[in-house]
Amino acid sequence: MKNSETSNEMPVPVNGKSHLGPVIVNDMVIRFANVNGTGSASANNLFAKSIFRMGIPVSPKNIFPSNIQGLPTWYEVRISDKGYLGRREGIDLMVSINPQSMLKDVASVREGGYFIYDNTKPLHSDFFREGIHFLGIPMTRLTMEHFQDPRGRLLYKNIIYVGALTALLNMDEEVVRDIIREQFKKKEKLIPNNLLALELGVKYAREHFDCPLPIRVEKRDYVQNSILVDGNTACGLGAIYAGATVAAWYPITPSTSVVNAFEKYAKRLRATPEGKMKVAVVQAEDELAAIGMVIGASWNGARSFTATSGPGVSLMNEFLGLAYFAEIPAVLIDVQRGGPSTGMPTRTQQSDLILAAYASHGDTKHVLLFPSTPTECFDMTAEAFDLAERLQTPIMVMTDLDLGMNEHMTAPFSWDDKKRYDRGKVLSAEDLDNLKEFGRYLDVDGDGITYRTIPGVHPDKGSFFTRGTSRDEYARYTEEGAPYQRNMDRLVRKWHTAKGLVPKPEFYQHKTESNFGMIFFGTSTYAALEALDLLQAEGHGIDAMRIKSFPFTEEVERFIDDHEIVFVIEQNRDAQMRSLLINELEINPKKLIRILHYDGFPITADTIARQIQKGILVS
Amino acid sequence: MSYQRPVFRHPSLSKNEVGFTRADYEGAISTLCAGCGHDSISGSIAQACYEMSIEPHRLAKLSGIGCSSKTPTYFLGKSHGFNSVHGRMPSVATGALLANKDLIYLGVSGDGDTASIGMGQFVHAVRRNLNMVYIVMNNGCYGLTKGQDSATADAGSINKSGSANPFQAIDLVGLGLELGATFVARSFSGDKTQLVPLIKAAISHPGFALIDVLSPCVTFNNNPGSTKSYDFVRAHMEATATVDFVPEKKEITVDYDEGTSRRLKLHDGSYIQLQKLADNWDPMDRDSALVALNEARAKNEILTGLLYVQPESRNLHGLLNTVDTPLNELKEEDLCPGAATLDSINQGFR
Ligand SMILES: Cc1ncc(C[n+]2csc(CCOP(=O)(O)OP(=O)(O)O)c2C)c(N)n1
Ligand code: SF4
Numbered sequence A: 001m002k003n004s005e006t007s008n009e010m011p012v013p014v015n016g017k018s019h020l021g022p023v024i025v026n027d028m029v030i031r032f033a034n035v036n037g038t039g040s041a042s043a044n045n046l047f048a049k050s051i052f053r054m055g056i057p058v059s060p061k062n063i064f065p066s067n068i069q070g071l072p073t074w075y076e077v078r079i080s081d082k083g084y085l086g087r088r089e090g091i092d093l094m095v096s097i098n099p100q101s102m103l104k105d106v107a108s109v110r111e112g113g114y115f116i117y118d119n120t121k122p123l124h125s126d127f128f129r130e131g132i133h134f135l136g137i138p139m140t141r142l143t144m145e146h147f148q149d150p151r152g153r154l155l156y157k158n159i160i161y162v163g164a165l166t167a168l169l170n171m172d173e174e175v176v177r178d179i180i181r182e183q184f185k186k187k188e189k190l191i192p193n194n195l196l197a198l199e200l201g202v203k204y205a206r207e208h209f210d211c212p213l214p215i216r217v218e219k220r221d222y223v224q225n226s227i228l229v230d231g232n233t234a235c236g237l238g239a240i241y242a243g244a245t246v247a248a249w250y251p252i253t254p255s256t257s258v259v260n261a262f263e264k265y266a267k268r269l270r271a272t273p274e275g276k277m278k279v280a281v282v283q284a285e286d287e288l289a290a291i292g293m294v295i296g297a298s299w300n301g302a303r304s305f306t307a308t309s310g311p312g313v314s315l316m317n318e319f320l321g322l323a324y325f326a327e328i329p330a331v332l333i334d335v336q337r338g339g340p341s342t343g344m345p346t347r348t349q350q351s352d353l354i355l356a357a358y359a360s361h362g363d364t365k366h367v368l369l370f371p372s373t374p375t376e377c378f379d380m381t382a383e384a385f386d387l388a389e390r391l392q393t394p395i396m397v398m399t400d401l402d403l404g405m406n407e408h409m410t411a412p413f414s415w416d417d418k419k420r421y422d423r424g425k426v427l428s429a430e431d432l433d434n435l436k437e438f439g440r441y442l443d444v445d446g447d448g449i450t451y452r453t454i455p456g457v458h459p460d461k462g463s464f465f466t467r468g469t470s471r472d473e474y475a476r477y478t479e480e481g482a483p484y485q486r487n488m489d490r491l492v493r494k495w496h497t498a499k500g501l502v503p504k505p506e507f508y509q510h511k512t513e514s515n516f517g518m519i520f521f522g523t524s525t526y527a528a529l530e531a532l533d534l535l536q537a538e539g540h541g542i543d544a545m546r547i548k549s550f551p552f553t554e555e556v557e558r559f560i561d562d563h564e565i566v567f568v569i570e571q572n573r574d575a576q577m578r579s580l581l582i583n584e585l586e587i588n589p590k591k592l593i594r595i596l597h598y599d600g601f602p603i604t605a606d607t608i609a610r611q612i613q614k615g616i617l618v619s
Numbered sequence B: 001m002s003y004q005r006p007v008f009r010h011p012s013l014s015k016n017e018v019g020f021t022r023a024d025y026e027g028a029i030s031t032l033c034a035g036c037g038h039d040s041i042s043g044s045i046a047q048a049c050y051e052m053s054i055e056p057h058r059l060a061k062l063s064g065i066g067c068s069s070k071t072p073t074y075f076l077g078k079s080h081g082f083n084s085v086h087g088r089m090p091s092v093a094t095g096a097l098l099a100n101k102d103l104i105y106l107g108v109s110g111d112g113d114t115a116s117i118g119m120g121q122f123v124h125a126v127r128r129n130l131n132m133v134y135i136v137m138n139n140g141c142y143g144l145t146k147g148q149d150s151a152t153a154d155a156g157s158i159n160k161s162g163s164a165n166p167f168q169a170i171d172l173v174g175l176g177l178e179l180g181a182t183f184v185a186r187s188f189s190g191d192k193t194q195l196v197p198l199i200k201a202a203i204s205h206p207g208f209a210l211i212d213v214l215s216p217c218v219t220f221n222n223n224p225g226s227t228k229s230y231d232f233v234r235a236h237m238e239a240t241a242t243v244d245f246v247p248e249k250k251e252i253t254v255d256y257d258e259g260t261s262r263r264l265k266l267h268d269g270s271y272i273q274l275q276k277l278a279d280n281w282d283p284m285d286r287d288s289a290l291v292a293l294n295e296a297r298a299k300n301e302i303l304t305g306l307l308y309v310q311p312e313s314r315n316l317h318g319l320l321n322t323v324d325t326p327l328n329e330l331k332e333e334d335l336c337p338g339a340a341t342l343d344s345i346n347q348g349f350r
């Protein structure tokens, strides 16, 4: 054994040699290597939540396989006093539970980092590596000694390593215990055993290693009133707040938990005392049916939405064109994953932009929103319903797996009780009585948005025929060129109106008079903001803009005009946002430099900073 | 192109209970081929709605794509309509129905629209027991794309281009029975006496009501040898019983012979009156309906009429346990939990 079971004095033995690393507080990446389906998720979550409760900014990420049981899965937690929530390269401490991935896991620890493993059986010499610290904890043995049932043993093993980390990293034990008590509030019987497992880990670490390690955590109050939540939950909750009454969907990773969350909150917030539901959730037979149901419900005056991922959007194309052309509101949450085809179903990407922006045949354009935090997932989902009804068109909220399925530290959700839903231009029976003439597609206000009626509204006024075929201003089928073209041009007018309604971009460092600009959106934001600091430290002050919507507002165009070179950061291979900018704003392509990342893992600040530095040198 | 019908006001046109004349149930002038079976079905739909005194704005018509799916433009011009995409009317109808349970939903589809591209959605609409009338205008071919065989074309039948169809036909009525549809009927576009009461009964039925209506395509599939031609259907039609529909408010006045009639009470209090029953016909026995269907097929006969009905069933809203108020009438106050609740939700994420 390289790590002595009896040694409890610092320095920690490293391959027989003593070594004391520099003390690093609240700045580290910890990775857990587990086996899918062994209950590690809640233990890992317990760890991340404890750090969060200690007031330290934390960013956990699931790196999981497309599998239910047996394959390797990782959980990576970044802890950062500076509030950097993007991924960072280099792993400071690895908790290795999975023999299958151990070789890779050993290799991925940074020089001088720590490797925690189960030493119930001695580690095979193949796994040793110079330059990192091996800390053995007999997790299996401890569970065998203290717990009877086999399933329990598996679960408590996970809690034991959290206990060990609690001691090794100097975490607040009481905080961890509190969270355990909360987690098992509904299964109180399990609390004592979990607390015991935690204590076993704490005790073993304290007795055998000099705690804390040089990398450690300290309490802070940097979290303030933030919450720790995933984007899919936020979208589901946003749809509840926005008054969605019909949700239709087809299961697909990573979007499934959007509707799950919606349903969960609906049961809590939308049930009458008799248990009747003020909501209908339908698991459709496929995505075509899901979007068809959304369109049917919206046409009939209910707020309705679906959630899906790339393959689903591909299937929904024909219907999205219908909704665009027949002008029916619809809300779609696209939790993007790695494409093309089935691609990397459990990895993240921002690669559905072009698919979504121009979904369907013919001249079609769709409004897209790009949230970058769960708070924005909540706000933008709610806003999407207002926009969909105001603009009478599909609105797609473009999130991704990283945002949707990982918890993020984010500002608390907020709602203004004074604000009313914007139901758009819908005529009531009274309106119809006061109206000289009704033409469903008459541009009365000149903004390209026409008045609609909901079926059943009036005994003999306001009915019309909704169709995907060309029609005149009175919704009558026509194959005449002129009315067709008038209609297509009006849709362009509506598109321009949309530019004034969608969220405007956000600027960072706009006071720097740099020739260089940087554009990013969605989950690239965390890493991009960190990269700005890295570049600043290197003497490169760069102006930055975060795009929040498509169509691009005036400000986007101006920002690009104001800079000589603009780096466009995105998580796809083909620089799709860049293509949209070039296409829509007629920008000289030479001006827009691609900063890309598309291996399926969330983008890191280092990747961005490296590529931009190279870009600056070249120009 | 759709052409609006010139409005004639004939003083003697009699009004129904809700004050509408038969003409109020018509739509734009049809652009289908003269003699197309679909137009006759449109007429029967209008007639049924007029006779039932349905307020046109309380009915929504939905369709897919095809000659058949164009027909909603040609009836009930005062109703909202939705001509969706090919084969996907069931999902649009599902959404519409979820939004407002109080309207009457009438779906019109073709055999291509239902039995090929839209088969998946059709099957699931049945399975969810949508409270809607689903009429298939079945001509055994794709009319709008010029006469290709559809999935309901009989094996061996000769299509417009002269070749024989090598594939087995899908029988939508048999399928509907298998899938558990709660109202299954077949009729013929040329038989208004049978079709109008069937449509009325289907509208009264509180679940999924399928009517497969044989509807000859005069342009592409009215050839000798086609089982969907006028001549063939007229010669081989075998009715289970003569159907009559008696609305809730009217007492039955027609005389009927006890031994040969049957009265079926529907959910809303109206009746379906089946007269001159074929031997051992029980419209509430799914298995015997299937047997009869198969026997007729073996004899090269087309069985028409109300083949099966299950008057009481839970439709989609019942299955989802939604509130009585239509979802599209719920107000912001009913739907939005408000800021204070959100604060407590936030607390759970700390
Ligand atoms: C996605 C798609 N594919 C193909 C078509 C072309 N198309 C229009 S109608 C039709 C067949 C219609 O047949 P059916 O439903 O039987 O209607 P009919 O015209 O016979 O009444 C087809 C294939 C289409 N409109 N959309
Ligand atoms: S092609 Fe056939 S189905 Fe179409 S309108 Fe003509 S007759 Fe009717």
Ligand SMILES: [Mg+2]
Pocket: B066, B068, B110, B111, B112, B137, B138, B139, B140, B141, B142, B143, B150
């Ligand atoms: Mg057909």
